[in-house]
Amino acid sequence: MEMAIDILSWVMLTAGGVFVFIGGLGALRMPNLYTRMHAASLTDTMAAVLILGGIMLQAGATLATIKLAAILLFLLLTSPTASNALASAAILSGLQPEEGPVRREGKAE
Amino acid sequence: MIILFGIFLLTLLVITALAIVRSESLFAAVILTGIFSLLMAANFFLLDAADVALTEAAIGAGISTVLFLGALALTGEHEQGASRNRLLALGVVTVTTLIVIYATFDKPRLGDPDAPVHQHVGQWYLEKTPELIDIPNAVTAVLGSFRGYDTLGEVFVVFTAGIGVLFLLGIGPAGRPEDEPDQGLRHYLVPRVVGRILIPFIFLFGLYVQFHGDYGPGGGFQAGAIVASSVILYALLEGEARALRALPMRFLQWLVAGGALLYGAVGVAGMLLGSNFLDYSVLASDPITGQHIGIILIELGVGITVTGVLLCVFHAFAARGRV
Numbered sequence: 001m002e003m004a005i006d007i008l009s010w011v012m013l014t015a016g017g018v019f020v021f022i023g024g025l026g027a028l029r030m031p032n033l034y035t036r037m038h039a040a041s042l043t044d045t046m047a048a049v050l051i052l053g054g055i056m057l058q059a060g061a062t063l064a065t066i067k068l069a070a071i072l073l074f075l076l077l078t079s080p081t082a083s084n085a086l087a088s089a090a091i092l093s094g095l096q097p098e099e100g101p102v103r104r105e106g107k108a109e
Numbered sequence: 110m111i112i113l114f115g116i117f118l119l120t121l122l123v124i125t126a127l128a129i130v131r132s133e134s135l136f137a138a139v140i141l142t143g144i145f146s147l148l149m150a151a152n153f154f155l156l157d158a159a160d161v162a163l164t165e166a167a168i169g170a171g172i173s174t175v176l177f178l179g180a181l182a183l184t185g186e187h188e189q190g191a192s193r194n195r196l197l198a199l200g201v202v203t204v205t206t207l208i209v210i211y212a213t214f215d216k217p218r219l220g221d222p223d224a225p226v227h228q229h230v231g232q233w234y235l236e237k238t239p240e241l242i243d244i245p246n247a248v249t250a251v252l253g254s255f256r257g258y259d260t261l262g263e264v265f266v267v268f269t270a271g272i273g274v275l276f277l278l279g280i281g282p283a284g285r286p287e288d289e290p291d292q293g294l295r296h297y298l299v300p301r302v303v304g305r306i307l308i309p310f311i312f313l314f315g316l317y318v319q320f321h322g323d324y325g326p327g328g329g330f331q332a333g334a335i336v337a338s339s340v341i342l343y344a345l346l347e348g349e350a351r352a353l354r355a356l357p358m359r360f361l362q363w364l365v366a367g368g369a370l371l372y373g374a375v376g377v378a379g380m381l382l383g384s385n386f387l388d389y390s391v392l393a394s395d396p397i398t399g400q401h402i403g404i405i406l407i408e409l410g411v412g413i414t415v416t417g418v419l420l421c422v423f424h425a426f427a428a429r430g431r432v
Contacts, residue, residue: 074307081303088297 009057016050023047033090034097037083044079048072112219115155122148133188139177146170159326160248163318167334172419175341179426242400244323252328253404257387260407261372263330264414268369271418278425304346311339319412323401329408333415340416341423349427358424364417372410375403 019042026039052072059065091097125148129141146169153162192198217224238250252260319332344352376387383391389403390396 074310077303077307081300084299085297 005057009054012050012054012057016047016054019043019047019050032098033095034087037086041079041083044075044082048075048079111155115152118148118152118155122152134186135181135184135188136178136186138188139174139181142177143170143174146173160246160328160331163326163331164334167331167338171338172334172341175338176419176422176426179423179430182430183426241397242404243397244401244404246323246325248326249322249328249404249408253407254389254400257376257389257407260411261376261387264369264372264411267418268365268414271365271414271421274422275425278429301346304342308339308343311342312336315339319408320405322408323404329411329413330415332408333412334419336412336416337419337423340420344423344427349424353424356420358421361417361421361424364413365421366417368410368412368414368417370410371413372407375406375410379403 023039023041023043026042027036030036030039049072052068052075056065056068056072059068122145125141125145129138129145132138132141146165150162150166150170153159153165221227234251234255235247238244238247242250242254244250315332315335318327318335319329322328322332340352340356343355375389375392379388379391380386387403390399392399392402
């Protein structure tokens with residue numbers, strides 16, 4: 001049982017690390033602001049859930065787990081809100097999401 | 110392993126510092142200074158300085174970023190052209206760097222028990238804290254009681270800095286904020302709803318940090334920054350006018366003076382009860398209980414002054430933007 005929890009926790013931690021990596025890669029390589037944001041928000045939702053969940057399994061039934069759960073709840077409330085605020089700020093400043101095949105920003109049309 | 114983390118974080122720190130110097134957009138530079146502070150907080154945490162890490166995260170990464178952004182709203186967003194004295198600047202930086210590098214040759218190894226800092230009074234504080242003050246967090250014991258004079262000085266530095274900013278920016282509400290009903294992010298539903306849920310909890314966490322300082326990392330400085338940030342969040346979401354209606358400027362000024370006054374009054378109370386200034390042992394019949402009461406009171410004074418100063422500075426910047 002302990003072994004199973006340990007394996008599950010490491011699987012979650014590793015998967016979380018992979019999602020952080022994918023998020024970072026996407027933020028660098030995606031063609032425009034909205035797709036980059038989409039990739040970056042992966043880091044603070046999916047990756048945060050997996051990594052904090054993995055640590056919670058490591059901590060077991062202790063006070064640390066409750067604190068981690070509070071942090072996770074806080075992150076799940078604030079990160080999507082920040083993404084939402086960023087996207088609406090971008091729209092308000094006049095950056096329209098493109099339709100159809102994507103062009104890279106900053107290149108001549 | 111810890112060393113590896115430390116080197117990784119310090120490398121990121123250097124990269125961030127270079128990016129701050131290189132960036133011409135001041136907005137980007139402000140955000141990068143926030144990242145710099147967060148990395149520094151992680152570094153402090155690696156060195157087991159949890160109290161300092163908490164302060165750095167709350168004040169460096171949190172409040173200062175907001176205050177810098179407030180200042181940026183008053184000035185331009187771009188850096189002015191570089192000055193002509195570049196050779197002189199380069200010379201000064203090179204000489205300073207060489208001196209600092211030379212000084213590191215004498216530095217003791219990380220965690221060396223024979224380091225000078227462990228030979229001085231530090232050992233005595235650690236040994237005497239359980240006996241004389243009896244609280245688990247030795248940092249609070251040193252900060253609040255053994256070195257109470259230093260902390261009093263710090264509070265008055267914060268107090269003086271607050272007064273200085275108010276003198277520079279002016280206190281008076283230039284252009285009554287009540288005239289502009291639609292301030293803040295009131296049209297943005299999602300941040301407003303989430304902010305409303307979070308503000309009470311941020312405030313509660315501030316109080317926890319304030320009163321838990323005897324037992325774990327925390328204390329007045331960190332708590333003041335957290336409480337102030339919850340009010341600033343309210344001002345950003347609901348408009349500054351509403352925040353001022355909830356906590357008027359006059360009340361905030363009372364906070365600024367009252368916290369420092371409370372700290373000083375605890376010291377004078379010690380004198381009146383027949384001991385030295387800032388000796389808390391006489392505040393109760395039992396010396397250890399007296400120390401507990403004294404530390405809680407002066408930490409409260411610190412927290413009140415820090416909250417008041419940060420909010421006054423924030424409102425001063427905001428009022429200046431309305432002119």
